[in-house]
Amino acid sequence: xxxxxxxxxxxVFATVMSLVVTLVGLxxxxxxxxxxxxxxxxxxxxxxxxxxGASAPxxxxxxxxxxxxxxxxxxxxxxxxxxxRQEESQITIRFKLERDPDDAAxxxxxxxxxxxxxxxxxxxxxxxxxIEADAQPIxxxxxxxxxxxxxxxxxxxxxxxxxxxxxxxxxxxxxxxxEREYSMRIWLDPERLAAYNLTPQDVENALxxxxxxxxxxxxESVQREFTVLSETDLKTPQQFDDLVLKDxxxxxxxxxDVGHAELGPLDERRIVRFNxxxxxxxxxxxxxxxxxxxxxxxxxxxMPGILAS
Numbered sequence: 258x259x260x261x262x263x264x265x266x267x268x269v270f271a272t273v274m275s276l277v278v279t280l281v282g283l284x285x286x287x288x289x290x291x292x293x294x295x296x297x298x299x300x301x302x303x304x305x306x307x308x309x310g311a312s313a314p315x316x317x318x319x320x321x322x323x324x325x326x327x328x329x330x331x332x333x334x335x336x337x338x339x340x341x342r343q344e345e346s347q348i349t350i351r352f353k354l355e356r357d358p359d360d361a362a363x364x365x366x367x368x369x370x371x372x373x374x375x376x377x378x379x380x381x382x383x384x385x386x387x388i389e390a391d392a393q394p395i396x397x398x399x400x401x402x403x404x405x406x407x408x409x410x411x412x413x414x415x416x417x418x419x420x421x422x423x424x425x426x427x428x429x430x431x432x433x434x435x436e437r438e439y440s441m442r443i444w445l446d447p448e449r450l451a452a453y454n455l456t457p458q459d460v461e462n463a464l465x466x467x468x469x470x471x472x473x474x475x476x477e478s479v480q481r482e483f484t485v486l487s488e489t490d491l492k493t494p495q496q497f498d499d500l501v502l503k504d505x506x507x508x509x510x511x512x513x514d515v516g517h518a519e520l521g522p523l524d525e526r527r528i529v530r531f532n533x534x535x536x537x538x539x540x541x542x543x544x545x546x547x548x549x550x551x552x553x554x555x556x557x558x559x560m561p562g563i564l565a566s
Contacts, residue, residue: 300352300387302365304328307345307381317341319377324348327372331364362387386430394432394540395549396556398422399529401536407437408522410537418563419539425555427547434538435529437522441497445516453510455502460512463502467491494518 264271306320321341325348329337333356339348352361362385369383376383400410400418414433422431443464445457473485491497497518503510512518529538543552 299354300356300358300361302350302352302358302362303386304348304350304365304369304383305345305386306376306383308377308379309344309381310379311344311377313341313343316344316346320346320380321348323372323375324369324383327368328365331361331368333361358387394542396541396553397434398539398541398556398560399531399536400539401531401534407435407535407537408439411436411438414537414539417566421559421563422539422541422556425552425559427544427552427555428541429544429547430542432540432542434540435527435535436537437525440521440523441491441494441518442521443497443512443516443518449515453503453505453515455510455515459502460515463500463512467500468497494520 304324306324308316308320311319321339324346325337325339328334328348328350331350333352335351335353337348337350339346341347350361350365352358366385369385373383398418400414402410405413411433415436415438419431419433422428443460445460450456468491469489471487471489473487475485476483491500494517498511498513500512501509502512502515529536531538541552541556543549
């Protein structure tokens, strides 16, 4: 007996079967994940190293090449790529699918630590992450204000907003664009430097010697103990201006004689605009196995609490 004949002779049964098929379809549609690729966790490890002031060729020869030679011997590597930019080295290691991501990251940390002594002393410590180096954010959040400066907005976004977004489910990292970090900027007059027979390196050496935190220990008595705090670091522009650079026959050459210090942004080479106005942007990078729609919904749900603060 055919299905059509059963449906004609038993209309109630046919109606129930149609409702069951419809119900199964609705349940399956509500639980269907939306993604471009299958739900896999590719073992990808990234090594990012910052080398302030270095050009791309120097980064390549002194940082990237040294790390590549050490990392290329790790077991289970599928392929390795690297990018040497000005002041930054990025090495992306993609392992075979059967390799455990945690074990792969541990091997990368071990090989990186082995060659740390062969890297320049001026570099920042290499950052090892289980995320692709050039992973693009799936959404951006812009912050702008007509009452607060870019420095204040960056400080607020860094301390309050970024940490809240990074704890959301499916979020791998939150990157900042156009940020303005607080720093003490030293402006030097080349003619005054030459007049006192000084170079920018002399100023840097003086900063390294005198702008330091020195542990002072503690004072102990029979019944009490006091911790000694020595404020030896420089904090205000005036303190930096009074920095002694050189002693010329009894005359102390200070920073104010060859330039001046001011509180300002660390870097102004990048700018972000929102509706034509300067802004600070946060980019949310999802994890490799996360659903972009779920991550977007998580961020949207968290925004009212962030805006309320």
